[in-house]
Amino acid sequence: HKQEKQKLVxxxxxxxxxxxxxxxxxxxxxxxxxxxKLEFTVRSPEELNAVVExxxxxxDGTALQCSGTRYSSIHVSLxxxxxxxxxxxxxxxxxxxxxxxxxxxxxxLQAPLPGHGQGRLSVLDxxxxxxxxIQKMKSHLGLANLRLALGAGRTxxxxxxxxxxxxxxxxxxxxxxxxxxxxxxxxxxxEVLDAVAKGTSVILSDHSNSERGFLVxxxxxxxxxxxxxxxxxxxxADRDPLEVV
Numbered sequence: 001h002k003q004e005k006q007k008l009v010x011x012x013x014x015x016x017x018x019x020x021x022x023x024x025x026x027x028x029x030x031x032x033x034x035x036x037k038l039e040f041t042v043r044s045p046e047e048l049n050a051v052v053e054x055x056x057x058x059x060d061g062t063a064l065q066c067s068g069t070r071y072s073s074i075h076v077s078l079x080x081x082x083x084x085x086x087x088x089x090x091x092x093x094x095x096x097x098x099x100x101x102x103x104x105x106x107x108x109l110q111a112p113l114p115g116h117g118q119g120r121l122s123v124l125d126x127x128x129x130x131x132x133x134i135q136k137m138k139s140h141l142g143l144a145n146l147r148l149a150l151g152a153g154r155t156x157x158x159x160x161x162x163x164x165x166x167x168x169x170x171x172x173x174x175x176x177x178x179x180x181x182x183x184x185x186x187x188x189x190x191e192v193l194d195a196v197a198k199g200t201s202v203i204l205s206d207h208s209n210s211e212r213g214f215l216v217x218x219x220x221x222x223x224x225x226x227x228x229x230x231x232x233x234x235x236x237a238d239r240d241p242l243e244v245v
Contacts, residue, residue, distance in 0.1 A: 019126070025119030025164065026173050036085050038078040040092050048074055051095050055080075058087040119166040119173040130201055131156040133163070133181060137203055141213065145244045147204040149192050151180075154201050167210045185210035208240045 042048045055078070080088050128136070130150065137146060150156070163181045166173040170184030171191040182195055185207040195202050215234055222232045 020122040020124045022120050022122045024115065024117035025121055025166065025177060026117045028113045028117035036080055038080065038088060038092060040076055040078070042074050042076060042095070045074070047095070048076060051076075051091065054091050054095075055088055058084070058091060119164065119170065119177075121162065121164045121177060121179060123162050124160065127159040127161045129157050130154065130160060130181070133160050133183075134203065137183065137205065141205055141209055143205060143209060147206075149196050149202040149204075151196050151199040151201040153199060158201070160201075167214075168207055183210075206240045206242050212238070212240075 040051075042051060078088065130148075134146060134148060134156075138144065151158075158180070160180045162179040163183060164174050164177045164179035165183045168185050169187070170182070171187045174182050174184060174187075174195075175191075178198075179200055182200055182202045183205075184202075185205055187195070187202065187204060192202050192204075215238075219232045219234050226232065
Protein backbone atom coordinates (compact mmCIF):
# COMPACT_ATOMS: atom_id res chain seq x y z
CA HIS A 1 0.00 0.00 0.00
CA LYS A 2 3.04 2.29 -0.06
CA GLN A 3 2.18 3.45 -3.58
CA GLU A 4 -1.44 4.21 -2.65
CA LYS A 5 -0.34 6.39 0.27
CA GLN A 6 1.39 8.70 -2.15
CA LYS A 7 -1.77 9.16 -4.23
CA LEU A 8 -4.51 9.28 -1.62
CA VAL A 9 -2.98 10.89 1.43
CA UNK A 10 -0.09 13.09 0.50
CA UNK A 11 -1.01 14.42 -2.94
CA UNK A 12 0.61 17.84 -3.47
CA UNK A 13 -2.07 19.41 -5.67
CA UNK A 14 -4.74 18.26 -3.21
CA UNK A 15 -3.20 19.87 -0.14
CA UNK A 16 -1.46 22.88 -1.69
CA UNK A 17 -3.56 24.44 -4.44
CA UNK A 18 -6.50 22.26 -5.42
CA UNK A 19 -5.39 21.52 -8.99
CA UNK A 20 -2.25 20.66 -10.92
CA UNK A 21 -0.56 18.21 -13.22
CA UNK A 22 0.73 15.20 -11.30
CA UNK A 23 3.22 12.55 -12.38
CA UNK A 24 4.75 9.53 -10.64
CA UNK A 25 8.37 9.84 -9.49
CA UNK A 26 9.28 6.15 -9.19
CA UNK A 27 7.31 4.13 -11.74
CA UNK A 28 5.77 0.85 -10.52
CA UNK A 29 6.17 -2.24 -12.66
CA UNK A 30 3.59 -4.95 -13.16
CA UNK A 31 3.68 -8.65 -13.82
CA UNK A 32 6.03 -11.23 -12.39
CA UNK A 33 9.52 -10.43 -11.20
CA UNK A 34 12.34 -10.31 -13.74
CA UNK A 35 13.14 -13.69 -15.23
CA UNK A 36 15.44 -14.91 -17.96
CA LYS A 37 14.97 -17.78 -20.38
CA LEU A 38 18.01 -19.74 -21.50
CA GLU A 39 17.82 -22.18 -24.40
CA PHE A 40 20.48 -24.81 -25.06
CA THR A 41 20.93 -28.34 -26.42
CA VAL A 42 22.46 -31.51 -25.00
CA ARG A 43 23.15 -34.86 -26.63
CA SER A 44 21.73 -37.29 -24.08
CA PRO A 45 19.50 -37.51 -20.97
CA GLU A 46 22.63 -38.26 -18.94
CA GLU A 47 24.24 -35.02 -20.09
CA LEU A 48 21.03 -33.13 -19.34
CA ASN A 49 20.88 -34.55 -15.81
CA ALA A 50 24.47 -33.52 -15.16
CA VAL A 51 23.85 -29.97 -16.38
CA VAL A 52 20.63 -29.58 -14.38
CA GLU A 53 22.23 -30.87 -11.17
CA UNK A 54 25.08 -28.38 -11.54
CA UNK A 55 22.63 -25.55 -12.23
CA UNK A 56 20.63 -26.40 -9.12
CA UNK A 57 23.79 -26.50 -7.00
CA UNK A 58 24.70 -22.98 -8.13
CA UNK A 59 21.20 -21.51 -7.99
CA ASP A 60 20.28 -18.84 -5.41
CA GLY A 61 17.24 -20.70 -4.16
CA THR A 62 14.97 -19.81 -7.06
CA ALA A 63 13.35 -22.85 -8.60
CA LEU A 64 14.77 -23.79 -12.00
CA GLN A 65 12.08 -24.61 -14.54
CA CYS A 66 13.16 -26.78 -17.46
CA SER A 67 11.33 -28.17 -20.47
CA GLY A 68 12.79 -30.13 -23.37
CA THR A 69 12.09 -31.64 -26.78
CA ARG A 70 13.94 -34.66 -28.19
CA TYR A 71 15.12 -34.96 -31.78
CA SER A 72 18.69 -35.99 -32.69
CA SER A 73 19.59 -33.97 -29.59
CA ILE A 74 17.62 -32.58 -26.64
CA HIS A 75 16.60 -28.93 -26.84
CA VAL A 76 16.10 -27.44 -23.36
CA SER A 77 14.49 -24.20 -22.15
CA LEU A 78 15.52 -22.99 -18.70
CA UNK A 79 13.93 -20.13 -16.71
CA UNK A 80 16.04 -18.59 -13.97
CA UNK A 81 16.17 -15.46 -11.83
CA UNK A 82 18.35 -12.45 -12.62
CA UNK A 83 20.68 -13.24 -9.73
CA UNK A 84 21.28 -16.79 -11.00
CA UNK A 85 21.77 -15.73 -14.63
CA UNK A 86 25.56 -15.27 -14.70
CA UNK A 87 26.41 -18.57 -13.02
CA UNK A 88 23.86 -20.43 -15.17
CA UNK A 89 25.35 -19.09 -18.41
CA UNK A 90 28.87 -20.01 -17.25
CA UNK A 91 27.78 -23.57 -16.49
CA UNK A 92 26.08 -23.95 -19.88
CA UNK A 93 29.09 -22.58 -21.75
CA UNK A 94 31.35 -25.00 -19.87
CA UNK A 95 29.24 -27.93 -21.07
CA UNK A 96 28.94 -26.65 -24.62
CA UNK A 97 30.70 -28.65 -27.31
CA UNK A 98 32.25 -26.72 -30.21
CA UNK A 99 29.89 -26.40 -33.18
CA UNK A 100 27.20 -28.35 -31.29
CA UNK A 101 25.66 -26.37 -28.47
CA UNK A 102 24.36 -22.82 -28.75
CA UNK A 103 23.17 -20.90 -25.71
CA UNK A 104 20.39 -18.38 -26.38
CA UNK A 105 19.13 -15.82 -23.89
CA UNK A 106 15.70 -14.20 -23.75
CA UNK A 107 14.83 -11.62 -21.10
CA UNK A 108 11.30 -11.21 -19.75
CA LEU A 109 10.99 -7.74 -18.26
CA GLN A 110 8.22 -6.10 -16.27
CA ALA A 111 5.97 -3.54 -17.96
CA PRO A 112 5.28 -0.16 -16.32
CA LEU A 113 1.92 0.48 -14.65
CA PRO A 114 0.80 3.98 -15.71
CA GLY A 115 -0.17 6.17 -12.76
CA HIS A 116 1.23 3.80 -10.14
CA GLY A 117 4.43 4.08 -8.16
CA GLN A 118 6.12 5.87 -5.29
CA GLY A 119 6.17 9.64 -4.98
CA ARG A 120 4.44 12.40 -6.91
CA LEU A 121 5.66 15.52 -8.73
CA SER A 122 3.02 18.23 -9.05
CA VAL A 123 3.12 21.30 -11.26
CA LEU A 124 0.67 23.62 -9.52
CA ASP A 125 -1.88 25.53 -11.60
CA UNK A 126 -1.81 28.30 -8.99
CA UNK A 127 1.61 28.75 -7.31
CA UNK A 128 1.61 29.32 -3.55
CA UNK A 129 4.19 30.78 -1.19
CA UNK A 130 6.26 28.57 1.10
CA UNK A 131 4.38 30.08 4.06
CA UNK A 132 1.03 29.13 2.51
CA UNK A 133 2.30 25.64 1.76
CA ILE A 134 3.23 25.22 5.42
CA GLN A 135 -0.20 26.28 6.65
CA LYS A 136 -1.99 24.06 4.14
CA MET A 137 0.18 21.09 5.11
CA LYS A 138 -0.56 21.64 8.81
CA SER A 139 -4.27 21.71 8.06
CA HIS A 140 -4.11 18.72 5.71
CA LEU A 141 -2.20 16.53 8.19
CA GLY A 142 -3.81 17.91 11.35
CA LEU A 143 -0.47 18.94 12.85
CA ALA A 144 0.49 21.96 14.95
CA ASN A 145 4.16 21.86 13.90
CA LEU A 146 6.26 20.94 10.90
CA ARG A 147 9.99 21.13 10.27
CA LEU A 148 11.17 23.49 7.52
CA ALA A 149 14.47 23.99 5.71
CA LEU A 150 14.41 26.90 3.27
CA GLY A 151 16.27 26.40 0.00
CA ALA A 152 19.28 28.58 -0.72
CA GLY A 153 18.07 32.07 -1.65
CA ARG A 154 14.46 31.26 -0.68
CA THR A 155 12.21 32.96 1.86
CA UNK A 156 8.78 32.21 3.31
CA UNK A 157 7.33 34.39 0.54
CA UNK A 158 9.08 32.54 -2.29
CA UNK A 159 6.76 30.92 -4.83
CA UNK A 160 6.21 27.18 -5.00
CA UNK A 161 5.37 26.17 -8.56
CA UNK A 162 6.47 22.54 -8.32
CA UNK A 163 6.26 20.20 -5.33
CA UNK A 164 7.69 16.71 -5.02
CA UNK A 165 6.10 14.45 -2.43
CA UNK A 166 6.83 11.05 -0.91
CA UNK A 167 5.22 9.63 2.22
CA UNK A 168 7.45 8.13 4.92
CA UNK A 169 11.19 8.42 4.38
CA UNK A 170 11.27 9.87 0.90
CA UNK A 171 14.87 10.88 0.21
CA UNK A 172 15.63 7.96 -2.11
CA UNK A 173 12.56 8.74 -4.22
CA UNK A 174 13.09 12.53 -4.20
CA UNK A 175 16.83 12.35 -4.93
CA UNK A 176 17.69 14.13 -8.19
CA UNK A 177 14.17 15.55 -8.63
CA UNK A 178 14.02 19.25 -9.55
CA UNK A 179 11.27 20.99 -7.56
CA UNK A 180 10.72 24.16 -5.54
CA UNK A 181 9.57 22.11 -2.55
CA UNK A 182 10.12 18.61 -1.16
CA UNK A 183 7.41 17.25 1.16
CA UNK A 184 8.06 14.03 3.06
CA UNK A 185 8.10 12.53 6.54
CA UNK A 186 11.81 12.40 7.25
CA UNK A 187 15.20 12.98 5.62
CA UNK A 188 18.71 12.75 7.01
CA UNK A 189 20.71 15.85 7.85
CA UNK A 190 22.90 15.56 4.77
CA GLU A 191 19.97 14.82 2.47
CA VAL A 192 18.31 18.04 3.65
CA LEU A 193 21.54 19.98 3.13
CA ASP A 194 21.84 18.62 -0.40
CA ALA A 195 18.29 19.72 -1.29
CA VAL A 196 18.73 23.16 0.30
CA ALA A 197 22.01 23.74 -1.56
CA LYS A 198 20.13 23.19 -4.83
CA GLY A 199 17.51 25.79 -3.89
CA THR A 200 14.80 23.31 -2.89
CA SER A 201 12.92 23.96 0.34
CA VAL A 202 12.01 20.95 2.50
CA ILE A 203 8.98 20.33 4.71
CA LEU A 204 9.22 17.36 7.09
CA SER A 205 6.24 16.10 9.11
CA ASP A 206 7.93 13.05 10.73
CA HIS A 207 7.56 9.58 9.29
CA SER A 208 4.19 8.20 10.36
CA ASN A 209 2.47 11.60 10.32
CA SER A 210 2.89 11.55 6.56
CA GLU A 211 1.25 8.11 6.32
CA ARG A 212 -1.37 8.01 9.06
CA GLY A 213 -4.17 9.49 6.94
CA PHE A 214 -4.12 6.36 4.80
CA LEU A 215 -5.42 4.32 7.75
CA VAL A 216 -8.94 5.66 7.17
CA UNK A 217 -8.80 4.53 3.55
CA UNK A 218 -7.24 1.19 4.50
CA UNK A 219 -9.92 0.54 7.12
CA UNK A 220 -12.67 0.95 4.53
CA UNK A 221 -10.91 -1.32 2.07
CA UNK A 222 -10.48 -4.02 4.70
CA UNK A 223 -14.06 -3.70 5.92
CA UNK A 224 -15.60 -4.44 2.51
CA UNK A 225 -13.35 -7.49 2.02
CA UNK A 226 -13.79 -9.13 5.43
CA UNK A 227 -16.84 -10.97 6.83
CA UNK A 228 -19.40 -8.91 8.78
CA UNK A 229 -18.29 -10.68 11.95
CA UNK A 230 -14.92 -8.90 11.72
CA UNK A 231 -14.78 -5.33 13.02
CA UNK A 232 -11.95 -3.14 11.78
CA UNK A 233 -11.02 -0.61 14.48
CA UNK A 234 -8.93 2.50 13.87
CA UNK A 235 -6.76 3.31 16.88
CA UNK A 236 -7.36 6.61 18.66
CA ALA A 237 -4.11 6.36 20.62
CA ASP A 238 -1.79 5.79 17.66
CA ARG A 239 0.57 8.70 17.00
CA ASP A 240 4.07 9.40 15.76
CA PRO A 241 6.64 8.53 18.48
CA LEU A 242 8.39 11.88 17.99
CA GLU A 243 7.00 15.23 19.14
CA VAL A 244 8.27 18.80 19.41
CA VAL A 245 8.80 19.75 23.09
